[in-house]
Amino acid sequence: MTTNALTKPGGSGRTGDKVFSTASMAAGILILVTLFAVALFLFLQAIPAFTADPAEVSGGKGFLSYIWPIVIGTVIAAAIAIVLATPVGLGVALFISHYAPRRLAAPLGYVIDLLAAIPSVIYGIWGYLVLAPVLVPGYEWLNANLGFIPLFGGPVSQTGKTMLTAGIVLAVMVLPIITSLSREIFLQTPGLHEEAALALGATRWEMIRMSVLPFARAGIISAVMLGLGRALGETMAVALVLSTGNLIPSLIKSGNQTIAAEIALNFPEAFGLRMSELIAAGLVLFIITLAVNMVARWIISRHQEFSGAN
Amino acid sequence: MSTTTLTPTPTPTRRNRLSKGRLPRWAIPAVGLAALILGAAGSTLGGFSVASFLIYAALLFVVGATLATTAVEGRRQGTNSFFKYLVVGAFLLALIPLVSVLYTVLERGLPGMTSDFLFHSMNGMTGAVDNETVAAGTPVLGGAYHAVVGTLLITLCSTVISVPVGMLAAIYLVEYGQGKMLSRGITFFVDVMTGIPSIVAGLFAAALFGLMFGPSTRMGIVAAVALSVLMIPTVVRSTEEMLKIVPNELREASYALGVRKWRTITKVVIPTAISGIASGVTLAIARVIGETAPILVTAGLANSINFNVFSNWMATLPTFIYYQILNPTSPTNIDPSAQRAWAAALLLIIMVMVLNLGARLIARIFSPKTGR
Numbered sequence: 001m002t003t004n005a006l007t008k009p010g011g012s013g014r015t016g017d018k019v020f021s022t023a024s025m026a027a028g029i030l031i032l033v034t035l036f037a038v039a040l041f042l043f044l045q046a047i048p049a050f051t052a053d054p055a056e057v058s059g060g061k062g063f064l065s066y067i068w069p070i071v072i073g074t075v076i077a078a079a080i081a082i083v084l085a086t087p088v089g090l091g092v093a094l095f096i097s098h099y100a101p102r103r104l105a106a107p108l109g110y111v112i113d114l115l116a117a118i119p120s121v122i123y124g125i126w127g128y129l130v131l132a133p134v135l136v137p138g139y140e141w142l143n144a145n146l147g148f149i150p151l152f153g154g155p156v157s158q159t160g161k162t163m164l165t166a167g168i169v170l171a172v173m174v175l176p177i178i179t180s181l182s183r184e185i186f187l188q189t190p191g192l193h194e195e196a197a198l199a200l201g202a203t204r205w206e207m208i209r210m211s212v213l214p215f216a217r218a219g220i221i222s223a224v225m226l227g228l229g230r231a232l233g234e235t236m237a238v239a240l241v242l243s244t245g246n247l248i249p250s251l252i253k254s255g256n257q258t259i260a261a262e263i264a265l266n267f268p269e270a271f272g273l274r275m276s277e278l279i280a281a282g283l284v285l286f287i288i289t290l291a292v293n294m295v296a297r298w299i300i301s302r303h304q305e306f307s308g309a310n
Numbered sequence: 311m312s313t314t315t316l317t318p319t320p321t322p323t324r325r326n327r328l329s330k331g332r333l334p335r336w337a338i339p340a341v342g343l344a345a346l347i348l349g350a351a352g353s354t355l356g357g358f359s360v361a362s363f364l365i366y367a368a369l370l371f372v373v374g375a376t377l378a379t380t381a382v383e384g385r386r387q388g389t390n391s392f393f394k395y396l397v398v399g400a401f402l403l404a405l406i407p408l409v410s411v412l413y414t415v416l417e418r419g420l421p422g423m424t425s426d427f428l429f430h431s432m433n434g435m436t437g438a439v440d441n442e443t444v445a446a447g448t449p450v451l452g453g454a455y456h457a458v459v460g461t462l463l464i465t466l467c468s469t470v471i472s473v474p475v476g477m478l479a480a481i482y483l484v485e486y487g488q489g490k491m492l493s494r495g496i497t498f499f500v501d502v503m504t505g506i507p508s509i510v511a512g513l514f515a516a517a518l519f520g521l522m523f524g525p526s527t528r529m530g531i532v533a534a535v536a537l538s539v540l541m542i543p544t545v546v547r548s549t550e551e552m553l554k555i556v557p558n559e560l561r562e563a564s565y566a567l568g569v570r571k572w573r574t575i576t577k578v579v580i581p582t583a584i585s586g587i588a589s590g591v592t593l594a595i596a597r598v599i600g601e602t603a604p605i606l607v608t609a610g611l612a613n614s615i616n617f618n619v620f621s622n623w624m625a626t627l628p629t630f631i632y633y634q635i636l637n638p639t640s641p642t643n644i645d646p647s648a649q650r651a652w653a654a655a656l657l658l659i660i661m662v663m664v665l666n667l668g669a670r671l672i673a674r675i676f677s678p679k680t681g682r
Contacts, residue, residue, distance in 0.1 A: 205389055
């Protein structure tokens with residue numbers, strides 16, 4: 001009599017099941033442990049900067065007044081990047097998913113992936129040596145016509161190594177992240193929804209507004225948040241492009257600084273208290289990104305019904 | 311069977327009913343031409359430049375074509391064409407930096423792509439050597455072989471660490487942990503980890519290894535750990551998204567046939583999602599292969615070749631580029647350094663492109679056939 005595989009006790013694969021579920025849970029826990037270690041370590045190393053005599057901290061007025069200008073600088077750079085990159089990125093994603101000829105869509109998607117793949121240091125040297133000089137006439141025009149707004153106050157930097165240039169370079173770097181993620185989501189829109197809208201006589205834009213965008217809303221937000229996270233923490237592009245200085249309102253003058261660039265430019269020579277300061281700056285950056293992600297998470301959790309796994 | 315008689319087709323002299331109320335075929339090109347002419351005129355008024363000409367022309371075209379469509383075809387069609395032009399315009403706009411970066415890297419990098427650059431390190435290269443080559447007009451010496459070796463080894467190590475961990479964690483999240491506290495915690499903290507700035511990850515790895523092996527331990531594996539911290543959340547997120555969109559019907563069908571859960575996952579769920587997972591992993595590798603900041607604080611900068619990730623400083627292409635631009639080998643003659651930096655940039659882009667292409671091929675080979 002042959003044994004029946006279905007009734008055999010402890011049938012094949014039970015061990016596999018156990019091993020697989022344990023391994024996957026262990027991997028998940030490892031991630032939690034790693035993150036906890038990162039936060040703990042940054043905090044422990046940063047303590048000296050918080051407790052030090054204010055006069056000994058860079059700037060001589062304590063840690064808060066040291067960190068405040070570069071926090072604002074970081075936020076400004078990331079804000080410029082997101083404001084510029086979000087509409088363009090979503091447009092590109094829509095173009096690839098719904099406007100480009102079907103035959104061209106895949107190659108065009110690859111082209112945009114290539115933009116994502118270009119390393120940040122290459123964007124950095126491109127922004128420094130190619131883009132910044134090109135933008136100077138544009139900045140002069142902005143200063144001449146909109147100079148009454150503090151954002152475009154003069155005198156214009158003649159090298160073009162300004163906050164706005166850094167923001168534009170960051171926008172270029174963030175763009176493919178927003179595009180590739182939202183494109184994936186746009187392509188997942190149920191075909192029946194789109195066809196139903198078209199069959200009711202909707203134009204292409206109405207179809208996108210009625211079926212694609214509602215479906216993709218959570219995905220778009222998470223794409224933008226991921227882009228924001230990268231813009232906030234991006235180091236090399238800012239370190240190479242921005243001619244750093246004190247916090248100033250003008251975006252087209254030399255000045256301002258971001259946390260990540262501050263760390264990268266100073267860490268190699270730092271020791272003692274200076275190192276603690278930089279690590280504390282890293283901790284602040286970490287907390288900012290944490291806050292951004294928590295907000296993103298909260299928004300996405302309100303739209304969970306659009307997730308595919310239901 | 312219906313026996314309705316068709317009305318005779320309208321005579322060719324009258325306009326077709328179906329095309330009534332539509333813009334004639336020549337209208338949009340005509341608007342485009344007018345926009346080009348007016349744009350040229352407008353930009354000439356304030357001192358001609360290519361940039362202002364293109365900006366004026368594009369604005370005029372979008373406004374003109376939208377107004378024309380609205381006037382003839384109605385408001386809905388007008389809105390439709392307005393967004394069509396915006397979307398196409400966004401795509402063209404996004405191509406400008408891409409083309410500019412690629413052109414610059416090719417133009418400035420190709421002259422430096424010599425066999426000397428590819429197969430020699432910077433060992434023994436000093437400012438004096440660069441000054442001599444500039445004075446004598448001989449080819450630039452010194453290359454990025456050591457950096458290529460470092461980049462490949464460090465990236466390989468971090469991929470080997472991150473891909474299994476990331477994929478298993480994603481599988482846990484989607485297949486095992488639905489609704490559990492732990493799963494929600496992991497999802498949340500993976501998101502947090504996605505936002506870890508690369509330099510913070512570098513600081514973490516440096517500090518971790520500094521604790522274990524003494525302060526300022528710098529070697530390839532430290533950099534690999536730093537890059538893994540950056541890579542794991544990317545892998546988890548993309549894998550998770552892809553696993554989530556695998557239809558539940560497939561899983562249920564598999565369970566209904568008596569297939570065990572882990573066999574269902576490895577034989578049904580993952581193969582269905584593999585193309586997306588591969589593209590996610592590629593993006594993750596592409597992100598870390600060009601990371602500079604974590605390498606600066608974990609692997610240092612070497613001028614000679616080092617094949618061992620477990621000892622001594624190691625150079626990578628990004629740090630090589632960064633230092634060649636920021637601190638040229640010879641401060642008085644920066645051209646040789648710039649040439650090496652751009653050649654290294656070209657090499658890095660080629661590596662990334664090959665990776666992308668490879669992953670795309672894998673994705674195509676493994677992706678299930680769908681109706682779309």
